[in-house]
Amino acid sequence: KHALNCHRMKPALFSVLCEIKEKTGLSIRGAQEEDPPDPQLMRLDNMLLAEGVSGPEKGGGSAAAAAAAAASGGSSDNSIEHSDYRAKLTQIRQIYHTELEKYEQACNEFTTHVMNLLREQSRTRPISPKEIERMVGIIHRKFSSIQMQLKQSTCEAVMILRSRFLDARRKRRNFSKQATEILNEYFYSHLSNPYPSEEAKEELAKKCSITVSQVSNWFGNKRIRYKKNIGKFQEEANLYAAKTAVTAAHAVAAAVQNNQTNSPTTPNSGGYPPSCYQSDGRLQ
């Protein structure tokens, strides 16, 4: 929906065409945009390049996108959203290139058109090369100002894309089904002490392809919400307890002399009741 408002450029293009067409050879006053070293343009160009919108097509683009995401993301990679992000960026890039090409083509066409007009006029009145040069210069300036608009709105679109995808809080994504599966499994199988160590968190993070702090958040939320009303989670608890019981049963059966599957010396801090059933999880 917010894709790109490049279409805004089209009227501009046509209006310029008409403007110049109407005033063939007359004074065109829009020449105040004098800019070989325009800082604004350079800024836009640099940003587009850095964002991988302009520049080499596929490989460079994705690399730049990944670099950009990594640069502002901080943590190395969760990479779940990268594909989505990259797809949208590719889309922007395509639109940008298409439009750019269109403008270029239009510019060339129009230049030759004007040249032809001038050539025709040269039969009725003398036309100096200087004048032709001036006309061409005017046309090119006009078109490059249009290009700048294109670049500007492309930058805008990229910025919006970025903020949408990289601002984690605004665009919350639920974890994958299997990720919550893994987390829940851990939670309910360590219900008496649902505080994973740093290593355990790292392991879980790796398995779920989320970050460690996301694991911490999840456990924080889960603990408080579980405690808040245990009743609501009872069904879930039983489900996962049963599930782990199956796997635990194997371990228990394999090593019968170890009578406990969970940590034997956990102090059971605070309000967590012993799990509905798990340590004697052998199926009967």
Place this chain on the structure above:
DNA sequence: GCATATGATTGCAG
């Protein structure tokens, strides 16, 4: 559309 679920953030305490 609304109610609920859920991930993230904030403020506070130890």
Place this chain on the structure above:
DNA sequence: CTGCAATCATATGC
């Protein structure tokens, strides 16, 4: 710094 509790903002199911 970690965890808890409240809260925010979005996602999701109806």
